Amino acid sequence: MAYSSARQAEIVKEVVKRLQEMEAVPYVPIGISNRHVHLSQKDLEALFGPGYQLTKMKDLKQPGQFAAKETVVLTGPKGEIQNVRILGPVRGKTQVEISFTDSFKLGVPAPVRESGKIAGTPGLVLTGPAGKLELQEGVIAALRHIHVPPEFAEKFDLHDKEMVEVEVGSVRKTIFQHVLIRVSDKYVLEMHLDTDEANAAGVKNGEFGKIRKG
Structure with a gap:
């Protein structure tokens, strides 16, 4: 079944919410650019x-x-x-x-x-x-980065221009360092990787990474 982009965004938001409730760590959906x-x-x-x-x-x-x-x-x-x-x-x-x-x-x-x-x-x-x-x-x-809305930033003590680490993948588990946090009320939560970075880690669009303080 195909979903509209708006519906996909709602589904991703709900998945992130449930992940945050399960563990007190910030998960972020990944978009490959x-x-x-x-x-x-x-x-x-x-x-x-x-x-x-x-x-x-x-x-x-x-x-x-x-x-x-x-x-x-x-x-x-x-x-x-x-x-x-x-x-x-x-x-x-x-x-x-x-x-x-x-x-x-x-x-x-x-x-x-x-x-x-x-x-x-x-x-x-x-x-x-x-x-x-x-x-x-x-x-x-x-530069790999994460678009972060203010409420998410406040909940997990993330700050604009801060650098964090993000753990991604399973078979090719990778920890990306020097990931830029960008906070704005105009953003929807999403991490951006380019195709080289995603392919190296075996990550696909819509998968999740775990944000870690470096």
């Missing part, structure tokens, strides 16, 4: 044409965020990756999030950074149906 692009309106128009607006394909778990139907091509010194999804809504600055595997394929040395911290990062070429854009900076491998 594939390569994607956030565009500024200016850069969106450079790639898709004047006045262009993103077309929503599906909502993401974080409120107001969505996967768009539009994709672009990423081109670096060593290669290219096609059909890279754009996530909306538009942002103030363009940012490209890739894994280390993608970094090797493109020939772009993406540093591990918190989202939005793009000063001094490398660029690449973006290609859309209306043109190309030579991005001067903005390519990162996203």
